[in-house]
Amino acid sequence: MKKGLIIIFVIIAAIIGLSYVIGIRTTKIVDWEESYNEKSNKPYGVSVLYKELPKLFKDQKFKTVYHTPSNYLYANSEDSYGDHIAEGVYMIIGNSDYLEDDDIDELLLFVERGNTLFLSDYYPPNKLLDTLNIEVDYVEYEKQTSKDSISKLSFKARKLQDKNSEIDKNIEDYYFSKFEGENYTSLGYAKNDTSLINFIEIPYESGTIYLHLQPRIFTNYNILKGDRFKYVEGVLSYLPNKTLYFDSYTKYYDTYYGDVEEKSDLSWFMQQVSFKWAWYLALILTLLFIIFNAKRKQRIIEIIKPLENTTVAFVKTISNLYFETQDHRNLIEKKITYFLEKIRRDYNIDTSVLNDEFIDRLSSKSGKKKETIKKLINYINWLRTKNEFFEDNLLKLNKHIEEFYSK
Known part of the structure; x- marks a missing residue:
């Protein structure tokens, strides 16, 4: 155990010495790049x-x-x-x-x-x-x-x-x-x-x-x-x-x-030399603590794997397939189609025309806030006018649908 403590103290001393040398070198260099970064303390930051x-x-x-x-x-x-x-x-x-x-x-x-x-x-x-x-x-x-x-x-x-x-x-x-x-x-x-x-x-x-x-x-x-x-x-x-x-x-x-x-x-803090090396030192000491205290105090408990849910795995596979292909248009169209189908099935409302009358009827039957429904329907109508779709459009649509069901 004493040998382990000696090793730890030697490593700590080496880290402190290295950080001191690097700190001295860093302070001698002035970066005159015009970044206009509001978090930068350099001469041409703001x-x-x-x-x-x-x-x-x-x-x-x-x-x-x-x-x-x-x-x-x-x-x-x-x-x-x-x-x-x-x-x-x-x-x-x-x-x-x-x-x-x-x-x-x-x-x-x-x-x-x-x-x-x-x-x-x-x-x-x-x-x-x-x-x-x-x-x-x-x-x-x-x-x-x-x-x-x-x-x-x-x-x-x-x-x-x-x-x-x-x-x-x-x-x-x-x-x-x-x-x-x-x-x-x-x-x-x-x-x-x-x-x-x-x-x-x-x-x-x-x-x-x-x-x-x-x-x-x-x-x-x-x-x-x-x-x-x-x-x-x-x-x-x-x-x-x-x-x-x-x-x-x-x-x-x-x-x-x-x-x-x-x-x-965290990037701003990592630009500060003192904080950066204090952070690294804390990580290294934590790692050393784990290494020197890794001895088990009880028998190894056998891990029994639970039965795998193949349904969840199937859903993950399909979703990963769409994600990898980046087919945002297909996903957006499917989410809109499935959402409108559920509206027709649950509330018996015609979804062929998504106008103010439709919003009023859906709000009345579902009990949801009209403002929430209006944002969702307006966004769906806006998406239908677009020819090009991005991941952000899909995330925004999903957010509005989740808000509809959560309120």
Whole structure:
């Protein structure tokens, strides 16, 4: 037993020494990648801004969106499937290149309903620029000395002149080379050059779009350097004090539309060197404890296998077959067919036309809530109009059917 304890202490000492060496090496390396990750403490992450936003938007809800706008805004719109109606300000800092055309369409619909979009990135998506009749260009600086790499960021409004700032390590400035829309307003510019406009306000239907072309000013490095945070305050002062939807660096594509708030994420903790090695040490000690205490204290008890349920195995085989082939259309059609057949059999209701009259009759006969039935029937009718199906559609349909039977 003493020999075992000696081995354990030697392993612990080796782990602590290794973690110390790795920790020293890690602290000497600075990662200057522009990630715009709200959980990153690196120079060009945006964790500082992310933590301060709830204070800047006082008494307002703050929601972090882990889904694409096409999923989240569509689901959380009137008469759709989300848990609320999205209203307020949708904020995107960097990383806008992931946006597809359908994401831009949903963002524009969001603004049309009287809401606000704030997007700060070097080059916004082409679909958005084309829709707003805007063009973006840039000025590249050839010689890079410590002085040349500094770029001024200025506001047009006189009341914000004391919030003008600068950024360093800059090799180019992006600006709006064309914006020919009615009532478009320039709000700021770069290099103290009024021709290099990098911040504009765009009225769009009942809402407003703010486009900004220097996302680096929102990063940890710049917010914490000197009084550069004042410029960020000036930019955000244009936004209305309403519910804020922050577009997360992390995106999930395998959960229901309504589940937009992240439940937990160990990855951020694993980025912290101290916590990571404490976690590894705990796992290793647990493994050593199991190894040194693996001696049995009683006779081996023979395991008697229960009779196998071949019916369950058959069902699993068939379901795995459909799952492996990814035939979502077939599964969706079968689930709809079986559901409507059960409705006809249990409640003696004609299912050939799924309209409001059908919803009222089914609610009356089944005793289920009309809202639950309406969501299910609307989703079935919507699915029947689609030509292409995905796993998410199947999961959503199954969720609605289960809600119908559970209430």
